[in-house]
Amino acid sequence: MATSTTKALAGEEPPGTPRSTGGEGTARRRSALLHRLDVKGAPFAFIAPFFIVFLAFSFYPLVYTSWISLHDVELATLDVMEWVAFDNYVELWGDSRFWNALQNTITIGVISTVPQLLMALGLAHLLNYRMRASLFFRVASLVPYATSVAAAALVFTMIFERDFGMINWALGAVGIDPVNWEADKWPAQVAISTIVIWRWTGYNALLYLAAMQAIPAERYEAASLDGASRWKQFTHVTVPGIRSTIVFTIVLSTIGATQLFGEPLIFGQGPNGITGGADNQYQTLGLLLYEEGWKNYQMGRSATVAWAMFLLLVLAFVAQRLIKRLRSRTS
């Protein structure tokens, strides 16, 4: 690679070399100009593709969503927009399905995120030991991450099946009555959370592991000199040491939780999926957004749900900030 550069470069005129003749002076000035243009302009050219695609396909849609949410737009006639001001928001506020979906999104979010991150922390701690086959364990814990939402949800739907599913069979073996995982609210939410937990625990564990390995060994030595037990070391050295990674994973999981869509959709097996079960018992905001837009053909309402999701995210982060500030004040 680099060798070929050298040859190519050798043919060009080095701009810095002093010359005396006038004709070459203008050439030098021109190449100096080109050089300055290159140094000033190239960075912007290099980052331009990212920002152009982002502006066109992410930022513009995001902003335009708010404009659409103030209109009535039907799926069949996308170019006909009727101004309705805040009607969509007022209707959404009075719609019990919205509050139900909001509640489900929050409860599934909590049931899936909290155990997932705690288990990831434990797994990362285990992976941080010096051991045989460490690569195998790392890759094995990443296998769920390689599985698509669709494939994972299909398998778990079958494992949680009421009549012949493996879970109910195992429960029966220890004398527990079969659970109606799909039709009952809390079992359904637990089953859906299980899919999320399965897919993301290993990935988060690797993020934690990376951060744990960056903790200087001296801190552990100091702690053990102070007579701190293994558990004390874990809570007083490891956890504070990976704090920013923990915050990062909480942020990512929160975003993921507000967007939850594929797992409940497929868990509902087709027709019931979009409504989140016969009684909307596991309909999330993501599903409601899709139902309003692509089943009820009300794109304006769909955009309103999207804005509600965005607000929920903002609120979650504000709440997290507040908790953090309160905690740092008390400690």
Add this chain to the structure above:
Amino acid sequence: MTIHSLPVRTDAPDPTPAEKPAGRGGRRLLRQRAGRQHHAGPLAYVLLVIMAVLSIFPLYWTMVAASTDNTRVSQTPPPFLPGPNLFSNLARAWDEAAMGKAMINSLIVAGVIALSTVMFATLAGFAFAKLRFKGRNALLMLVIGTMMVPPQLGVVPLFMMMSELGWSQQLPAVIFPTLVSAVGVFFMRQYLSEALPDELVEAGRVDGAHSLRIFWSIVLPIARPAMAVLFMITFVHAWNDFFWPFVVLDMTNPTVPVALTQLSAGYVRDQSLIMAGALLGTLPLLVMFVVFGRQIVSGIMAGAVKG
């Protein structure tokens, strides 16, 4: 190898200090560093084996269910050992459930997205890591900020845009919005600011190379290991992406996850066919994880926020 073949400036004091950062770069950065070195006890091994079993079992059982027939899957106790019908079920899934077309579509979508993401992320990552320009920090903060915005929020206008462009149900509708990724830009920036020595870029400048040539001849060779990792991770994400393809594509032209939803949507469910489809759709990524597991693991760890 790069540093030796580059013309060394005569006033450069000594090649060794320049060599050091170059050696620091490259593959070593992506390798895991040794952390604290307690040995795992028996309990740790037992727990890890349980975790590994829990991770792998659902996929193993996908294979078991895909290799039996519908009546056997629906009996209790459930089957735990593979049956004889694996290949016939896979063949049925390929033909009947449109999985064949879906696999080809997903290959195109994920391949194009991964290639373009890697290319643009390396360009932008290099600019953010090593070039000086107005508003660099503000723009980088903007890139990081965009990571926090879930794409689902803009789905309604995006859908309208695609139908106006005539791309509804077409692959470009899935490809274009994801041609770049903020995570990718940030990942390459982090990698290059550590792995690429400033001296190399300056040496290239002194020799009169323009920015694109510096990128091509100096940055790319050093960035290659990180680019490979970013390619694989992006490929996995694009292959598995669900929401937007589900919204904009239909069953005549699906990607793998979209085709899989259709498998389960019928009123008469053929369980072993569904599982065969799920297995088929996951297989390419599983092979990739088995072959490149080490690189993917180290890549994810390298992209993590440390400290």
